[in-house]
Amino acid sequence: MTAVRAAGPRPRTGPARRQVVRLVLLLAILAVVLYPLLWMLGASVKSQEEIVNNIGLLPERFTPANYSDGWANFDVGFGRFFLNSALISLLAVLGNAVSCLLAAYAFARLRFRLRRVWFAIMIGTLLLPGHVLIVPQYILFRSLGLVGAQWPYLPLLIPHLLATDAFFVFLIVQFMRGIPNELDEAAKIDGASEYGIFRHVILPLSRPALVTTAIFTFIWTWNDFFRQLVYLSQLPDYTVPVALTLFIDSTSQSEVGPMFAMSVLSLLPVFLFFVAFQRMLVEGINTSGLKG
């Protein structure tokens, strides 16, 4: 039971053999974790027969044409889908950053009637499954003429503009509570208004929480499938996840290579965020989910 001894927080140099067993175990798990991702990467440059017959990670014959074939696929081309995805992801980031920040400031720093009640409701919406609301929201947006409109993305963006991602409101509230109250008091004595305090004290100090919000909003919107599937019906409006499912529907076997090529590209932005902000992503969000 090497694992058990590991439960102490500080390094304890166990017997060398234990360390080796631990490392071997971790490497074995790592292989299982990484294999599907590396396999996908390999498959994206394999020919059709090789994808089926060669379970190795590296292709025998390098087939970069999968990328150009995939990119030019489905009439409008995959570039269009990437632009659509990037557009709604960035707008969602902007909407969430502004709306969640405003709500969080009110909850964390201002005193107003019914604050506790609203806060409790906000926490309640954290646990509300999004799928419960999808049908009535669809009906609502449809009756407003926003579904299938010329620019069909408003139903995907409006919830972000209205701070309905309670998770991020909560995240920023928790962060703001850590900002010393003395700063607000000092600013008040200097005659700052609530907006002045928000703009000049809280906003600059909340940047780390905002960055976390921005990165996760981007990743989650980029990867979101359910809502985009429901609201996007015209091929030129499709986002990357919805467009990827077209490959599955297509019966042609020659599409398999391009399918993996585009799958790899679809994960690339998320992966780049991962590389750039690894520490923050791993530590930031998960520890802030715990109390404290």
Added chain:
Amino acid sequence: MALTTTPEQTRRPPRPVRATRRGSGPGAGREGLAGYVFLSPWLVGLLGITAIPMLLSLYLSFTNYDVLTPWPEVEWVGLANYRRMFTADPAYWHAVRVTVTFALVAVPLKLATALGVALLLNRTWRGVGLFRGLFYLPSLLGGSVALAIVWRSMFNADGAVNSFLAFFGIQGQPWVNDPDWALETLMVLAIWQFGAPMVIFLAGLKQVPTELYEAAAVDGAGPFRQFLSVTLPMLSPVIFFNLVLETIHGFQGFTAAFVLSNGTGGPVDSTLMYTLKLYISGFTDLEMGYASAMAWVFLVAIGLITAVFFSTGRFWVHYSDGSDS
């Protein structure tokens, strides 16, 4: 501080410290107004995006609404949708069974994997950060369509998994196309994404005081006993947190089931997760009244499960600071 030099503030003479606690009580006056101004986008969202749609869907669940009929012709059908769901739609019960099976099997296995790997990683040495980051990667890529596509291909009859098994002389399965194995394939995908709870376990393990292990060791507790008597109780709040989160998450799995089954929940409804059934009823069959009824039962079920977690939690969740939250 830049604060005192902004024109906005220099124009206004310093006010005395505002007495929010005087006169009309806390939250009244300007700060109270400012509170609602800052809160207004969220309030509009709560009403327009959450509360009103929820009430609307409750109403619709008693109607035969199907998007295409104009509003005046929508009929009140009473409990017909609920009756149909519980008594006349075998696919509905099947979806419930599939979803519950998925959550009951995948969530504990995922948490056990996460805890096991967290215990292996819980030491400070070079490279821990890299392992932790790489283990977290599948969780981050999460519910993406791309991952589901990879799964679908790897667990195909002629996919990589079967080739791998054949290497050891094991006869493979057509996994995703076999009604007996398709759901298991989804479970493996969920367990593979053990990174997020693992990171939370790691944060929890760092909070366990070393003294407890030392004291246990002095009392003659072996590693296994230490795990049972120190690690598990000390970690119980984190286990609870992960359990609630992952269970709710597990009940809502959609993308992988959709991609693996071409949006049908097949083969033979074996991957018909609740949310997929809801999507098919609402957006393929356009029976939005029926789908609304399904959504409300789902909401009540998730609420009940959460309530059960929280009411049983106090019997096994140990808070070392003596608080109850």
